[in-house]
Amino acid sequence: MNQLSQYAKQYKGTQLLMTVIAILTGTSIIAQAYFIVKIVDEVFLNGSSFSSVLPLFGWLAVALIARAMLTFANGRSGAWMAAKVKKQIREQLLEKYARNPVQASLQGQSGRKVSVLMDAVDEVDSYFSKYIPQLILTAIIPLMIIITAFWFDWISGTVLLISAPFIPLFFIIIGIKTQKKSEEQLEQLSAFSGTFLDTLQGLTTLKLFGQAKKQRDTIEDSSLKFRDATLEVLKIAFISSLALEYISMLGVGLIALELGLRLIYFESVTFFTAFFVLVLAPEFYVAIRELGNAFHTGRGSIGAVKLIEEELTKDEDRVVWGKEKLEAGKPPHMTLNQTAFQYGEDGFMIGPLDAEFKPYENIALIGKSGSGKSTALNLLSGLIAPSSGQIMLNRKALSEYEEKSWFDQLSYISQQPFIFSGTLADNIAIGSKQQATREEIESAAEKAGLSPLIKDLQKGLDTPVGEGGRGLSGGEKQRLALARAFLKQPSVILFDEPTTGLDLKTEQILTASMEELSKRATVITVAHRLYTIRQADQILMLEDGKLKTRGDHTGLLKEPAYQQMVQGGAGHE
Structure with missing residues (x-):
């Protein structure tokens, strides 16, 4: 007792x-x-x-x-x-x-x-x-x-x-x-x-x-x-x-x-x-x-x-935060400095990674399934703490910044965004830093390509959806997640290739919305589509948790591993 x-x-x-x-x-x-x-x-x-x-x-x-x-x-x-x-x-x-x-x-x-x-x-x-x-x-x-x-x-x-x-x-x-x-x-x-x-x-x-x-x-x-x-x-x-x-x-x-x-x-x-x-x-x-x-x-x-x-009392790799404020509205200069992470003592390890992401750059992470791409996004987002090394923002460690200050500037859109039980409007409003107005929610929904869906629904934005997005298709869930990002207006966006498994029309709608978002932010994407990879300013190829090679599309065509991937027409998912 x-x-x-x-x-x-x-x-x-x-x-x-x-x-x-x-x-x-x-x-x-x-x-x-x-x-x-x-x-x-x-x-x-x-x-x-x-x-x-x-x-x-x-x-x-x-x-x-x-x-x-x-x-x-x-x-x-x-x-x-x-x-x-x-x-x-x-x-x-x-x-x-x-x-x-x-x-x-x-x-x-x-x-x-x-x-x-x-x-x-x-x-x-x-x-x-x-x-x-x-x-x-x-x-x-x-x-x-x-x-x-x-x-x-x-x-x-x-x-x-x-x-x-x-x-x-x-x-x-x-x-x-x-x-x-x-x-x-x-x-x-x-x-x-x-x-x-x-x-x-x-x-x-x-x-x-x-x-x-x-x-x-x-x-x-x-x-x-x-x-x-x-x-x-x-x-x-x-x-x-x-x-x-x-x-x-x-x-x-x-x-x-x-x-x-x-x-x-x-x-x-x-x-x-x-x-x-x-x-x-x-x-x-x-x-x-x-x-x-x-x-x-x-x-x-x-x-x-x-x-x-x-x-x-279970062991945890706690994410430590500081008190520094991150400048709002402007993408930070991001650096990976010998950054590594391991799942437990004998688990999978990614890194050490060294990379530099300039403001407004479009970065693609590629590699086979299980190479550590999603783990890299989790590290960059601050959801997990590096086991060693640092993630730097504007030459200061991410751990020195206030948690809210960083997450206010970040959007992370995964392949399976979580949809809460509530209305469409409620789910979009989650992306707002403050109390969003009805007009702002409607504007975000329109930019994300949700307008046709909303018009077909009797209650529009007030239509209830089930927990986990029951009642919505995969593409509709992704568009709802993008609407959150449009409402938030982040300066750093992480995409875990949300277009995977979608039909061509839905993929085109999402791609257009993603391009619109990337005009005001640094975008880091786990890429599986050749089109996405070619558009990237910088490509990082991971293999078994290690950085195999990096560069732009033209420069990497000389690399045998990258050539093989391009010939396959995809990012090895």
């Missing part, structure tokens, strides 16, 4: 409030017991009239109302603290993923990450909303009851004191078992979530290759394992609750037996004292028993926080 305790220390004020509430709750419990016993004693033993005990009923009502309000306040305080901690943990996870989105997308299943972000973080809730509030209550209320019991009758106080440790000892033993089972349950849930999401995303592919039934069996097996793990946790919970009830009942029974013998047989205690202690005894055991239930729930949070910590 060390990591959970670290989070809890940040909310000492809330815990102090809970301590005050616990003291007041203990006072209200003792007052409630006192007024109940006093009323019974006055009416049935002393023969007092009903009207004479009315003030006592009034004070009893005050004690009951106060206890109810304090219980509510304690629960609200715990829920508030839990919500704050969950928000903090989710922000830490999202910040980690955002710091290096490329690495985050490559490591592990998306479904597993979603499960950690949602389910595991929700599992932490019980520690702060139930365990800590109950721990504070149990640390104070039983102590107040024991002191009160000793004050009225030291023998009964001693019985309470001796019987009290049996409950915590029991739930500590059970809690250890619960933690292990809860960890297994969360592990099964993460595995199930990952498998299920991956299956949903690839359902069409599975059907086409006749693997749907096999994958269904895999999901069924995963869900059954999760079910069995959940039932194991519930079994322990039910058994522990039953055992705690037995121990509490035995404790109250001992107090009742001891008081009954002394009241009737030995006549060494008054009715008022005996009844008062007997009314307080269940409250004493309930407070300790509830801690047992909360402890059981809190132990389940440990498994969740372990998963979260594993995710947060």
Whole structure:
């Protein structure tokens, strides 16, 4: 629970409030017991009239109302603290993923990450909303009851004191078992979530290759394992609750037996004292028993926080940013200075690369599939940090510039631009640095060649599209991505050959739009089309992550590797 305790220390004020509430709750419990016993004693033993005990009923009502309000306040305080901690943990996870989105997308299943972000973080809730509030209550209320019991009758106080440790000892033993089972349950849930999401995303592919039934069996097996793990946790919970009830009942029974013998047989205690202690005894055991239930729930949070910590402490190549501002509206002078990147210790490595890109130049990256072209774009964009070397902008390292300042000047258009669930206008407006007007969105859409599509749609720009661009063709997605770039007006544009796989008409529309964008920016393109390569001011040919050769089209025709590529008519995709 060390990591959970670290989070809890940040909310000492809330815990102090809970301590005050616990003291007041203990006072209200003792007052409630006192007024109940006093009323019974006055009416049935002393023969007092009903009207004479009315003030006592009034004070009893005050004690009951106060206890109810304090219980509510304690629960609200715990829920508030839990919500704050969950928000903090989710922000830490999202910040980690955002710091290096490329690495985050490559490591592990998306479904597993979603499960950690949602389910595991929700599992932490019980520690702060139930365990800590109950721990504070149990640390104070039983102590107040024991002191009160000793004050009225030291023998009964001693019985309470001796019987009290049996409950915590029991739930500590059970809690250890619960933690292990809860960890297994969360592990099964993460595995199930990952498998299920991956299956949903690839359902069409599975059907086409006749693997749907096999994958269904895999999901069924995963869900059954999760079910069995959940039932194991519930079994322990039910058994522990039953055992705690037995121990509490035995404790109250001992107090009742001891008081009954002394009241009737030995006549060494008054009715008022005996009844008062007997009314307080269940409250004493309930407070300790509830801690047992909360402890059981809190132990389940440990498994969740372990998963979260594993995710947060994974090694990452963090992209570092500075505070320098990049001049807006003018493409920077870009230099690759011995720039290299490697995926893990034994993974693919690109570089070291040396190159210089002047403002407004058109650069083409070419090479076979897997040669490192897309990795080079990720490096240039600042999505991943170089393992060695530097990327220079205007003779300053990219890491010296402010993240927002750089991304405000950059557009990265991939082969599969992501389209969010929303309207066409909403998706285009993502490219705006500020709040875009309707006219600006319409103008960007027109420049990107989306006007014919928008005119054919009943709701035009307000037409909703599904997540991932469901309902749009590949060419329409690319035009939407270009509309974002027109709206943003970047000074550096990275293209991962967006025309690949498109029909001739759509390719011509996109090519014209790309040429329009390149008039105001430096353009770096992963090129597969011979036409695109010929138009480039500078061509960089990659092979197995290394810079094979570079130059313009005319100069590179003397290179055998480039000649072979030209004869093939494409950039080796």
